[in-house]
Amino acid sequence: MDAAASPTELRTLERAAREVRRAILEMLTISGSGHSGGSLSVTDLVTALLFRDLRYDPHNPAWADRDRLVLSKGHAAPAFYAALAVRGWIPREELATLRRLGSRLQGHVDREKLPFVEASTGCLGQGIGMAVGMALDGRLRGANHQVYAILGDGECQAGPTWEALMAGGHFKLDRLTVIIDRNGLETDGATEAILGIEPLAEKLAAFRYQVLEIDGHNLGEILDAYARARATRDRPTAIVARTVKGKGVSFMEHQHAWHGKAPSREEAQRALAELPPLPGEEGRA
Amino acid sequence: MSAPAPPRSESLRDAYGQTLVELGASDPEMVVFDADLSGSTRTVLFGKKYPERFFNVGVMEPTMMTMAAGLALSGRTVFASTFAVFAAGQAYNQVRQSICYNRANVKIVATHGGLTVGGDGGTHQMVEDIGLMRGLPRMTVVVPADAPTTRTATRVLHDTRGPAYLRLPRENLPVVTDGEFRLGRAPELAAGSDLTIAAVGVMVARALEVARRLGEGGISVRVLDLASVKPFDEPAILRAARETGAILVLEEHSVLTGVGALVASVTAEQYPVPVRRVGVADLFGESGEPWALLDRYGLSVERIGDEAWELLKLRGKVQ
Ligand SMILES: Cc1ncc(C[n+]2csc(CCOP(=O)(O)OP(=O)(O)O)c2C)c(N)n1
Ligand SMILES: [Mg+2]
Numbered sequence: 001m002d003a004a005a006s007p008t009e010l011r012t013l014e015r016a017a018r019e020v021r022r023a024i025l026e027m028l029t030i031s032g033s034g035h036s037g038g039s040l041s042v043t044d045l046v047t048a049l050l051f052r053d054l055r056y057d058p059h060n061p062a063w064a065d066r067d068r069l070v071l072s073k074g075h076a077a078p079a080f081y082a083a084l085a086v087r088g089w090i091p092r093e094e095l096a097t098l099r100r101l102g103s104r105l106q107g108h109v110d111r112e113k114l115p116f117v118e119a120s121t122g123c124l125g126q127g128i129g130m131a132v133g134m135a136l137d138g139r140l141r142g143a144n145h146q147v148y149a150i151l152g153d154g155e156c157q158a159g160p161t162w163e164a165l166m167a168g169g170h171f172k173l174d175r176l177t178v179i180i181d182r183n184g185l186e187t188d189g190a191t192e193a194i195l196g197i198e199p200l201a202e203k204l205a206a207f208r209y210q211v212l213e214i215d216g217h218n219l220g221e222i223l224d225a226y227a228r229a230r231a232t233r234d235r236p237t238a239i240v241a242r243t244v245k246g247k248g249v250s251f252m253e254h255q256h257a258w259h260g261k262a263p264s265r266e267e268a269q270r271a272l273a274e275l276p277p278l279p280g281e282e283g284r285a
Numbered sequence: 286m287s288a289p290a291p292p293r294s295e296s297l298r299d300a301y302g303q304t305l306v307e308l309g310a311s312d313p314e315m316v317v318f319d320a321d322l323s324g325s326t327r328t329v330l331f332g333k334k335y336p337e338r339f340f341n342v343g344v345m346e347p348t349m350m351t352m353a354a355g356l357a358l359s360g361r362t363v364f365a366s367t368f369a370v371f372a373a374g375q376a377y378n379q380v381r382q383s384i385c386y387n388r389a390n391v392k393i394v395a396t397h398g399g400l401t402v403g404g405d406g407g408t409h410q411m412v413e414d415i416g417l418m419r420g421l422p423r424m425t426v427v428v429p430a431d432a433p434t435t436r437t438a439t440r441v442l443h444d445t446r447g448p449a450y451l452r453l454p455r456e457n458l459p460v461v462t463d464g465e466f467r468l469g470r471a472p473e474l475a476a477g478s479d480l481t482i483a484a485v486g487v488m489v490a491r492a493l494e495v496a497r498r499l500g501e502g503g504i505s506v507r508v509l510d511l512a513s514v515k516p517f518d519e520p521a522i523l524r525a526a527r528e529t530g531a532i533l534v535l536e537e538h539s540v541l542t543g544v545g546a547l548v549a550s551v552t553a554e555q556y557p558v559p560v561r562r563v564g565v566a567d568l569f570g571e572s573g574e575p576w577a578l579l580d581r582y583g584l585s586v587e588r589i590g591d592e593a594w595e596l597l598k599l600r601g602k603v604q
Contacts, residue, residue: 033404074408099404101573101581107406110571122408123375124344154321157343187321188329188341194321195343260325 005052005223013219015278016086017047021248022275023082027095027105029268034099034107037245037258038152039079041183041216045241046076048222049148050083053230058089061115067145068118068134072127072161073152073181074108075260081105084116125158127151128178132164135173135236146230150179154186156197162207168236169208176236177229178209181216183245185256201240209238216241248275294457295432298396301453302327304439305364309335312443318353318365320346325455326366326396346371347379350391354383357390362443368402369395369452373414384448385423391449392442398428398452399537400565400582401487401575410570410578415485416542418450419515425449425468426514428544430489433464434512441466454487454537456575461490462510471518477507479602480593481525481532485511485544488535488563488584495589504597511544519551526556531596533561535589537579540564559599561592 005013020043028034050056055067071080078098085092090104097103104113108122118134121127131149138145155161168176182200184190191197201211210232214221222241229237245259246252249271252263263271309315309331316338323329323341332339342349346367353365365372372395373380384391395414402410419426425447429435435453442449445468465472474489475496484492489510496506507529509521525532532552534545545562552558565582573581580588597603 031404099406099572101571101577103572105572107404107572108408110406110408113571120408122406123370154344157321157345159345159348186343187325188319188323191343194341195345 005220010219013047013051015280016051017044017219018275018278019086020047020079020082022272022277023085023092023095024078025249025263025268025271025275027078027082027098028262029265030096031098032262034078034262035075035260036252036262037185037255038073038181038183039076040247040249040252041243041245042073042076042079042150042181043247044217044219044222045150045179045181046079046083048219048226050087052223053226054148055145058116065143065145068131068147070119070121070127070131070134070147070149071109072121072131072149073124073155074121074127076150077105077107077109080109089116124152124155125160128161129164131176132168132173135168135176136171138175139173144175146175146177148177148179150181152186153180153182153184153191153197156180156200157191157195165204165207165209172234173236174233177226178236178238180238180240181243182240183243185245185254185259187256187259189256204238204240209236211238211240213240213242216243217247250274294459296457297429297432297435297453298325298327298455300432300435301394301439302330304436305331306334308440308443309338312362314360315362315364315443316340316356318342318349318363320344320349320367320371322367325368326394328364328366346376350376350379350393351383353391354387354389358387362390362392364392364394366394366396368409369398369411369414370409373417373450374411377417381421385421388423388447390446392451393449394439394451394453396453397455399454399487400570400578401454401456401537403455403575403578404572406572407569412537412539412565412570413542414452415514415536415538415544419547423448424515427512428452428485428514429466429512430484430486430510431458431460431462433460434462434466437464437466438512441468452486456487458487459490461493466512468513469516469518470513471509471511471521473507474510475506475508477505478529479505480596480600481507481509481529482535482593483509483511483522483525483532483544483548484535485514487537487579491584491586491589492535494586495593498590499593504602506593514544514547517547517551522548522551523556526552526558530600531559533563533589533593533596535584536564537584538564539567541567559596561596563589563592
């Protein structure tokens, strides 16, 4: 969908993103384990795709010309599941099964368990390669579906990430949109303190990408970037989305300690209080 | 039925991290690597004490192994840690070429081995690493059953030149050994003559539990701790074959390539007796609670008891 979003549409998306954040916190609390920080940082980017830009028929996940979304940072699975639930594609109650034995909602997204997952991921640096393969398939078939790969910034330290990015640039895969969740943190601390990836935009440009730097929590900027990526021919697009790890929860924001941790019930209550549902059209939640 | 998480447990990862700090004091040349999991692998303890000799290289396991080899080829003892799936899986060929082929003095200490990783699911539950690592020429492979053995094994590996792979679980485990560890030796944790149960890692406690239950029925079970997977204590296995007539092997690993396969090949060639393997079938894991996962994948105390019973029947020791 390339037409600019109306203010009403933006408000609808903001409400959805808020609801997705609430669902993430609820499911992680019930599960007792999982990745809070990187799920909350990627929420707006994922919501914009699942609620608007991704051409996808939930009743026909095998539709050949559907857009592809590969969550290369597979540990952000809660954000994906929560968005699916808020979108209405999976039952909201199912979120309570996160990480439970027999659940479709694995700790890292699993295509054998859940139909909306294009590629099972969890080992960083591999989803982007699979996305490049899917974009090559689209080219071979003369199809024009868009392939979105969502990467972490820590994931941009991994060699295979750059091999795949190099291939995307070399093959001029203009249907490939790489979204980098630039939240500045990985498991043990700041990316720039551990193993710096800057200058990231320059590197991506040197790898032959159209580079768009945006505020990854501004839905207007996100939609603009997706539209520009879709409209661009002859080269892939890399969106460097500046985000906040743990976005929306004051005590999680910018804290790498919340990378792989779930909130306790008490913490979840405090967190949810900071993120009340946004009022709807009729002025109520 | 789900066996409860065993009581009085200690963290093997903490034991490793603390031992690294002690070794760092006595070996001022030693360096430690990690790949953005230092809190989980506990190398963070070394990093805090000796920041100048600690390299957290980020999400970069293959090149961590090659860099570690470079420091080792410069004369140092190097430890490199990450999760088992990344150490043995992601970095396999770097371990093969840069570490083993070069005979580099790198100790790979891989945490989060096996199904008991739990919630992270099948991508992270490495059940092929023992097979991959023991298949490498020049590699030493150790899978300790508790924290005391982890402490000793970490020291022994530090003091023994050459490549090594030490596999640790994520979960805390009960103390089941006196902490004595020697390469190539399989300590006997329980004496017995009717059957041998040989196990590695988290399964050793379950071996002892089954031996205890069978013992209540008057059946005498020998329990061997196969912590030293390579070099392997063939004499202990052959003695067990001769003296008890049957061996049950338990491992939180694929039965295709793990220690069960090793025991079966050693006995088949040198002293054939019935051997059964309890481990992970030809399957990936999935998300779940650690101990429930073991049960779900056929590694429950009940299932081990059934397999033991089958072997005893085969040997004519029970009806
Ligand atoms: C190859 C690989 N190495 C290590 C890990 C363990 N791990 C999971 S998330 C993570 C940090 C990732 O940081 P980043 O990509 O910045 O993710 P985000 O901040 O978006 O959560 C690590 C090291 C992994 N999943 N894959
Ligand atoms: Mg990050």
